[in-house]
Amino acid sequence: MPADTGFPRSDVENDFLRVRRRQVLARMVQRLRRAPDDVNVILPLDEVLAALGRRGERRLGLQTIRLDSIVGTVDSTRDFDRKFRPTSGRVRERWERLALAQRRGEPIPPIDVYRVGDLYFVEDGHHRVSIALASGAKTIEAYVTEVDTELPPSGIRGHRDLLFKSYERIFRERVPLGGPAMAKITVTDPWSYAELGEAVEAWGFRWMQDQRRFADRAEVAGHWYTEEYQPVVRLMRSAGLVGDSTEAEAYLRVATERYRLILAHEWSDEIVERLRDKIR
Incomplete structure (x- = not known):
């Protein structure tokens, strides 16, 4: 001075x-x-x-x-x-x-x-x-x-970071997973949280139809994580489909393409190859 x-x-x-x-x-x-x-x-x-x-x-x-x-x-x-x-x-x-x-x-x-x-x-x-x-x-x-x-304020540098936090908070409300499971759900684009939330809710609707009963968001989130998310991520890793993206982003790619490619919602070597070619 x-x-x-x-x-x-x-x-x-x-x-x-x-x-x-x-x-x-x-x-x-x-x-x-x-x-x-x-x-x-x-x-x-x-x-x-x-x-x-x-x-x-x-x-x-x-x-x-x-x-x-x-x-x-x-x-x-x-x-x-x-x-x-x-x-x-x-x-x-x-x-x-x-x-x-x-x-x-x-x-x-x-x-x-x-x-x-x-x-x-x-x-x-x-x-x-x-x-x-x-x-x-x-x-x-x-x-x-x-x-x-509700969310920690880490990573907030400007107004744009608030948008990311807002989408993450809404996703946590739509998909109320436990702490360790939620910690693994990370994305780099805030809009992916909205898309992932819709994918979970769509899966939950089909799951409830199959179970012939209603379930709250917490129960649906738990079943989605153990019966859908984790098996799909393991399969994608073994097939080399995760790449440089996060697990959640890799899963989202499959969630948006899988049901267009397989009407029976079943996996096969042919489907894995078609997904690998598309992602490449």
């Missing part, structure tokens, strides 16, 4: 202009690199919880948290980017007033945040976070409320 001039008001004005320049440059670099549009956009808590599924919350009290773990906001503000750099001059007056008070040694109250996994979302204190980051601070005092979610 540049050396202070000795005039606090002038210094905070320079601080704000410097942070604004960094925000503008970051946006230019993003466009030149053709990076996704949302990489620098602050994450809204409501969208994150809608994707992950909210279970409950509990207050953790006053804690010291890392500033680089704060990635989002509770409200719909767009006054700051992901790194809490001002996106316009609209917040300048308040930003400089708070920064000046801090330089003069006035007490600065802790911020209020929500915690989701290792990510923090500001409820009150956006300007204080921005000023702390601009001053080179690494941590800040905060009153923390922890939110428990």
Whole structure:
């Protein structure tokens, strides 16, 4: 950071202009690199919880948290980017007033945040976070409320990741498998979760017809995994049909092609060869 001039008001004005320049440059670099549009956009808590599924919350009290773990906001503000750099001059007056008070040694109250996994979302204190980051601070005092979610927030970098999490959460509701089994169901395209969910439900409908009784989603999911998914995946591995994809993606390829190729839903060497040729 540049050396202070000795005039606090002038210094905070320079601080704000410097942070604004960094925000503008970051946006230019993003466009030149053709990076996704949302990489620098602050994450809204409501969208994150809608994707992950909210279970409950509990207050953790006053804690010291890392500033680089704060990635989002509770409200719909767009006054700051992901790194809490001002996106316009609209917040300048308040930003400089708070920064000046801090330089003069006035007490600065802790911020209020929500915690989701290792990510923090500001409820009150956006300007204080921005000023702390601009001053080179690494941590800040905060009153923390922890939110428990259906899915873990790991892997969330931008809005596009929320779409993936949303599809995964809906799939888990449609196909409620146990933890170890669910952990093996992974895909690289979020839409595959929707297709896989439809495939499981279609299989379950035929299974219930064969059993001549109704079964809930959990029972259908269990039978599908042990009687359909695992045997098919083992067969595909032995036939060299999995390749570089995940097991679930390989199964989905078969699920969409198998019933078109075999009316009797039976496997044979001929069908395996036809599937291998198609996948190749």
